[in-house]
Amino acid sequence: MPEILRPRQRDHVVRTVVADDLVLFDADTNRAFTLNPQAAAVWALCDGTRTADDLAIALAERFEGPPDEIARDVAALVDRLRQQGLLDIDEVAA
Amino acid sequence: MTGPHDLLVGFADTSVAVGLGPGPVRSAAEAMFRHLGPAGPHSELVVRFAVEEREEGYVIVRPASFGRRHGFPAEASDVREALRLLKAHVLQAFVDRHPDRLWLHAGAASKGDRAVLVAGAWGSGKSTLVAGLCAGGWRYLSDDVVPLRLPEPAQPGVALADPFPLGLAARESAGGPVAPAAVSALPKRHVILPEDAIAAAPVRVAAVVLPRYDAGCEAAEAARVSPGEATLALLRSLFDFDVHGAEAVRLLGGLLAEVPAYLLRYSDGAAGAALAARLLDEAAESGGGAAASLADVGDVERVDEWLGVMHEAAGPHPRPAPVEPEEEPANARAEWAPWAWPIEGRRLTVGMATYDDYDGVYFTLQALRLYHPEVADEVEFVVVDNHPDGPCGEALRRLCGPHTRCRYVPNRSWNSTASRDLLFREARTPFVLCLDSHVLLAPGALRRLIDHFEADPETHDLLQGPLVNDDGSLSSHFEPEWSGGMWGVWGTDARAGDPDGVPFDIPMQGLGLFACRRSAWVGFNPRFWGFGGEEGYLHEKVRQHGGRTLCAPWLRWVHRFERPFGVRYRLAWEDRIHNYLLGFRELGLEEAPVRAHFAKVLGEEPAAQAWAAAEGALAHPLNYFDAIYVLPGSRDDTADLPAPLMPLRHRLRSLPSASPAAEAGVRRLLDLRSALVEAERHALESVAVLDPTVPLGPPEALARQLGGAGEHAPVLAFPAAAGVGGDGASAQAAEPAGVGVHRRALSQLVADLPSSVVAAERWVEEHGSFGCYLTRNALRLGFSARVVRPWPCDEQAR
Numbered sequence: 001m002p003e004i005l006r007p008r009q010r011d012h013v014v015r016t017v018v019a020d021d022l023v024l025f026d027a028d029t030n031r032a033f034t035l036n037p038q039a040a041a042v043w044a045l046c047d048g049t050r051t052a053d054d055l056a057i058a059l060a061e062r063f064e065g066p067p068d069e070i071a072r073d074v075a076a077l078v079d080r081l082r083q084q085g086l087l088d089i090d091e092v093a094a
Numbered sequence: 095m096t097g098p099h100d101l102l103v104g105f106a107d108t109s110v111a112v113g114l115g116p117g118p119v120r121s122a123a124e125a126m127f128r129h130l131g132p133a134g135p136h137s138e139l140v141v142r143f144a145v146e147e148r149e150e151g152y153v154i155v156r157p158a159s160f161g162r163r164h165g166f167p168a169e170a171s172d173v174r175e176a177l178r179l180l181k182a183h184v185l186q187a188f189v190d191r192h193p194d195r196l197w198l199h200a201g202a203a204s205k206g207d208r209a210v211l212v213a214g215a216w217g218s219g220k221s222t223l224v225a226g227l228c229a230g231g232w233r234y235l236s237d238d239v240v241p242l243r244l245p246e247p248a249q250p251g252v253a254l255a256d257p258f259p260l261g262l263a264a265r266e267s268a269g270g271p272v273a274p275a276a277v278s279a280l281p282k283r284h285v286i287l288p289e290d291a292i293a294a295a296p297v298r299v300a301a302v303v304l305p306r307y308d309a310g311c312e313a314a315e316a317a318r319v320s321p322g323e324a325t326l327a328l329l330r331s332l333f334d335f336d337v338h339g340a341e342a343v344r345l346l347g348g349l350l351a352e353v354p355a356y357l358l359r360y361s362d363g364a365a366g367a368a369l370a371a372r373l374l375d376e377a378a379e380s381g382g383g384a385a386a387s388l389a390d391v392g393d394v395e396r397v398d399e400w401l402g403v404m405h406e407a408a409g410p411h412p413r414p415a416p417v418e419p420e421e422e423p424a425n426a427r428a429e430w431a432p433w434a435w436p437i438e439g440r441r442l443t444v445g446m447a448t449y450d451d452y453d454g455v456y457f458t459l460q461a462l463r464l465y466h467p468e469v470a471d472e473v474e475f476v477v478v479d480n481h482p483d484g485p486c487g488e489a490l491r492r493l494c495g496p497h498t499r500c501r502y503v504p505n506r507s508w509n510s511t512a513s514r515d516l517l518f519r520e521a522r523t524p525f526v527l528c529l530d531s532h533v534l535l536a537p538g539a540l541r542r543l544i545d546h547f548e549a550d551p552e553t554h555d556l557l558q559g560p561l562v563n564d565d566g567s568l569s570s571h572f573e574p575e576w577s578g579g580m581w582g583v584w585g586t587d588a589r590a591g592d593p594d595g596v597p598f599d600i601p602m603q604g605l606g607l608f609a610c611r612r613s614a615w616v617g618f619n620p621r622f623w624g625f626g627g628e629e630g631y632l633h634e635k636v637r638q639h640g641g642r643t644l645c646a647p648w649l650r651w652v653h654r655f656e657r658p659f660g661v662r663y664r665l666a667w668e669d670r671i672h673n674y675l676l677g678f679r680e681l682g683l684e685e686a687p688v689r690a691h692f693a694k695v696l697g698e699e700p701a702a703q704a705w706a707a708a709e710g711a712l713a714h715p716l717n718y719f720d721a722i723y724v725l726p727g728s729r730d731d732t733a734d735l736p737a738p739l740m741p742l743r744h745r746l747r748s749l750p751s752a753s754p755a756a757e758a759g760v761r762r763l764l765d766l767r768s769a770l771v772e773a774e775r776h777a778l779e780s781v782a783v784l785d786p787t788v789p790l791g792p793p794e795a796l797a798r799q800l801g802g803a804g805e806h807a808p809v810l811a812f813p814a815a816a817g818v819g820g821d822g823a824s825a826q827a828a829e830p831a832g833v834g835v836h837r838r839a840l841s842q843l844v845a846d847l848p849s850s851v852v853a854a855e856r857w858v859e860e861h862g863s864f865g866c867y868l869t870r871n872a873l874r875l876g877f878s879a880r881v882v883r884p885w886p887c888d889e890q891a892r
Binding site: 014016017018019020021022023025027030032033034035036080083084 | 323325329335339344347350351
């Protein structure tokens with residue numbers, strides 16, 4: 001049975017809006033990250049209800065660019081945010 | 095608690111007492127803290143330290159609780175180290191006592207009621223910019239430590255910078271961020287400021303500048319940095335991040351949402367300062383974001399790291415007579431500026447590259463100073479020493495300095511004809527004259543050279559002059575003919591005979607003397623190795639770039655050809671053949687005559703061998719890179735070179751290890767960073783850095799990786815040979831065998847890598863291996879996943 005991955009922001013990450021950018025602070029590891037507006041938009045949609053494909057579709061509506069490129073960037077970004085401990089990935093049986 | 099002779103250091107109604115006996119530490123400490131006087135009769139005493147002299151060095155005596163809380167060492171082997179330790183102790187005491195402030199490793203200067211905050215890693219040029227601003231009439235707050243108060247929520251975006259005026263010391267070289275190994279060669283000069291040039295009260299921060307020395311930058315340029323990235327940059331500079339955590343993110347984010355931040359690239363300190371001053375008056379357009387990106391602040395600075403950095407600044411080459419009591423110059427501003435003297439009015443740099451030739455440099459330099467007094471105010475000198483640790487290094491350092499207007503630039507990594515490129519990177523005047531270190535000029539020649547360029551300020555010409563032979567005859571040029579293994583045969587054009595004659599076109603000429611505008615310099619191919627092959631190449635390249643190659647009859651020179659004590663560097667046919675082939679290919683010249691000539695000179699068989707060796711080097715996949723550095727390994731670097739690298743053995747550059755005593759992994763990181771910094775300094779387009787302890791995969795694999803778009807990737811990790819680790823072909827090396835870095839990723843990598851032992855240890859804790867760092871940061875560095883995947887991350891390493 002295939003599983004669908006739905007990224008979700010982790011609770012302990014503190015968000016600070018800095019003009020158009022977003023600065024995330026991981027209180028567990030004392031590390032900070034900055035997201036540019038595009039990355040911040042991805043982050044904002046990671047609420048545990050959307051799949052990476054959903055995110056890509058939503059982003060393609062908001063930003064100019066080839067949809068497959070956006071999808072690839074979104075997937076890479078989600079993966080990186082997860083590696084950095086900023087996102088959880090909920091696995092939901094399809 | 096305090097002694098009668100204690101030195102009291104004050105900050106904001108608090109004081110730190112330092113017990114010091116008479117002697118060099120005391121006089122140096124008094125100089126360092128001279129502007130941080132006692133805070134007043136009712137100030138609170140925070141702590142007392144004492145510096146005691148012992149047989150084997152110095153010890154900082156401190157409360158046991160302080161020692162427990164902060165892991166600083168207490169023992170120093172010499173005066174300089176004792177002073178650094180003391181500085182860190184005093185700073186930490188104030189940081190502990192004033193947690194209401196954010197303590198930044200940054201500099202600041204103010205004009206009126208507005209201050210500019212200058213933040214960046216050690217070596218990025220903070221002091222340079224701050225010194226430059228103060229030279230322009232700004233007030234000094236600090237060049238190293240800025241305590242910030244952010245009185246919010248009442249006033250979001252308002253940050254007050256307190257003065258923390260440590261004695262201003264700026265490094266004396268145009269080298270910018272130099273390799274840690276080279277830093278010790280660049281003494282910091284203390285700059286004496288009059289009291290009224292120092293800010294007395296807190297000033298509001300109106301802009302943030304992140305400086306970066308960039309030799310390839312014409313003078314100075316600025317780019318707006320996004321508020322988020324600027325926030326991270328300041329967080330990275332925070333000494334007390336651990337204390338404030340999320341609160342610091344919120345406060346600095348609030349500041350940077352309101353205050354503009356700029357990345358300032360510069361090659362000229364004064365121009366950089368002028369631009370920084372201008373930025374304050376301009377509200378630049380904010381730049382748009384690119385593709386989705388993410389940056390992280392992995393390395394948060396702490397005082398102990400700062401201490402580590404400072405330890406390293408002492409370098410592996412301890413110098414005698416370290417901390418001299420500062421003498422007050424009669425005119426404080428005359429001694430000004432991080433480049434040791436102001437550039438204003440200087441038009442011409444006379445540069446020499448040398449290798450163990452003190453006498454040559456000495457007589458060339460002194461003859462120019464004695465016999466060309468009419469240009470004394472328009473000229474400065476640069477000496478690039480290609481053997482700074484050799485027998486002449488110390489004497490050359492002493493010869494150079496403000497007293498001779500000569501800057502000494504050590505070059506440890508690369509001795510070749512192409513190292514003369516560095517003269518043009520280091521020059522800060524519009525015109526450059528490059529001399530062999532054993533050339534003398536006819537009187538009046540420099541005056542006429544400067545006037546010639548001034549009259550044609552956009553010229554792309556390469557200007558040379560007639561060589562005056564020892565018998566008085568003139569050699570105005572080379573005829574483009576092959577003879578005795580050289581392209582070019584001395585020739586005489588009658589027009590050279592009139593010393594007032596106008597410059598005329600020549601095909602080529604010996605390169606003992608040549609001049610051009612700095613920004614018109616076409617450069618040698620960085621792949622040249624050894625010596626030979628550059629005559630004719632340079633001339634053709636200048637012409638292909640739209641310039642003329644001229645002989646100016648008045649630019650007469652004599653050249654010492656005899657070297658009765660021998661030449662200290664390698665001269666070989668093989669090098670010459672390689673360089674000719676490389677240069678001819680670059681310029682699209684016909685190769686057949688080169689080959690035919692060397693067959694005649696050397697014989698068919700030896701010439702064919704040398705030719706094949708040169709072809710092998712040029713065809714090697716790594717030849718793509720402008721420079722190839724080999725990290726200092728456990729074995730002798732060249733004795734035991736792996737077979738795939740043999741064709742390039744003469745192209746390999748090496749640097750002494752920055753921290754030879756450090757643990758291997760830490761040392762490798764620091765040495766990698768040194769090599770990348772060196773590549774930045776040489777303004778290279780691309781650089782490969784190889785780890786000699788990890789066997790490089792076969793050339794075919796490299797070629798596959800580098801083929802197509804691969805070689806243009808910002809960062810490439812070279813796969814190790816299969817089977818490393820002893821488990822057969824499936825085993826994977828923990829680290830790549832090397833990394834190739836394109837110029838556009840260079841500064842990011844330099845910024846990411848640790849610059850001190852302490853920072854490197856924490857870096858390893860955080861990232862694990864370098865390979866793992868590459869994997870995790872692939873997106874930010876512009877990697878393709880295909881390239882990175884081979885280095886799995888050990889999750890335990892987090």
